[in-house]
Amino acid sequence: SAVISQKPSRDICQRGTSLTIQCQVDSQVTMMFWYRQQPGQSLTLIATANQGSEATYESGFVIDKFPISRPNLTFSTLTVSNMSPEDSSIYLCSVRATSGGHDEQFFGPGTRLTVL
Amino acid sequence: AQKVTQAQTEISVVEKEDVTLDCVYETRDTTYYLFWYKQPPSGELVFLIRRNSFDEQNEISGRYSWNFQKSTSSFNFTITASQVVDSAVYFCALSENAGNNRKLIWGLGTSLAVNP
Numbered sequence: 001s002a003v004i005s006q007k008p009s010r011d012i013c014q015r016g017t018s019l020t021i022q023c024q025v026d027s028q029v030t031m032m033f034w035y036r037q038q039p040g041q042s043l044t045l046i047a048t049a050n051q052g053s054e055a056t057y058e059s060g061f062v063i064d065k066f067p068i069s070r071p072n073l074t075f076s077t078l079t080v081s082n083m084s085p086e087d088s089s090i091y092l093c094s095v096r097a098t099s100g101g102h103d104e105q106f107f108g109p110g111t112r113l114t115v116l
Numbered sequence: 117a118q119k120v121t122q123a124q125t126e127i128s129v130v131e132k133e134d135v136t137l138d139c140v141y142e143t144r145d146t147t148y149y150l151f152w153y154k155q156p157p158s159g160e161l162v163f164l165i166r167r168n169s170f171d172e173q174n175e176i177s178g179r180y181s182w183n184f185q186k187s188t189s190s191f192n193f194t195i196t197a198s199q200v201v202d203s204a205v206y207f208c209a210l211s212e213n214a215g216n217n218r219k220l221i222w223g224l225g226t227s228l229a230v231n232p
Contacts, residue, residue: 042222043207045219092161105220107160109158109160110160
């Protein structure tokens with residue numbers, strides 16, 4: 001399994017500013033994922049971050065708005081740039097790891113972002 | 117196209133009642149995985165079960181059971197003798213393919229309220 005921590009757990013930010021969210025995993029993982037969950041909604045994949053390569057963004061998400069770093073196999077950051085109230089969401093880091101011989105996907109506790 | 121439908125937006129039951137959460141999926145893949153996750157009010161996503169497309173055996177884990185029916189493309193989740201702690205949003209998800217780059221396609225979730 002994998003234990004994932006995220007910082008900050010929550011934040012309230014002003015419009016136009018940027019916030020960087022950190023994701024730390026207790027084991028080395030190849031694939032890390034960043035999701036957004038808008039209020040009352042399901043999860044939407046923002047991008048897949050592999051160590052040593054550029055992140056792969058899903059349709060509707062761009063690097064300028066959500067730059068991602070993946071400096072090693074246990075850490076990643078997601079920056080929400082030039083924020084607007086529409087960016088208010090929970091941002092979740094996720095990894096794929098082996099558990100009980102199976103390949104499973106685990107999630108961090110999330111970062112609750114409110115943009116005023 | 118891959119799609120997951122959770123038709124029940126909200127369910128409210130009284131403690132000790134049994135409750136079934138429906139999940140219907142669409143996919144063109146012959147090999148795929150289905151998942152259920154629980155999201156309590158704290159926001160963290162808790163992995164409940166993973167089922168691959170070749171294993172149609174139903175599974176029971178304590179008060180939880182899952183009924184996988186390929187013929188109807190359904191993967192329903194039943195909680196027996198529900199408890200207040202079962203109150204959460206439950207998400208059904210489908211993997212897009214079984215390779216290393218598989219993405220999770222999420223349903224919109226079912227909010228379950230178990231009242232004392």
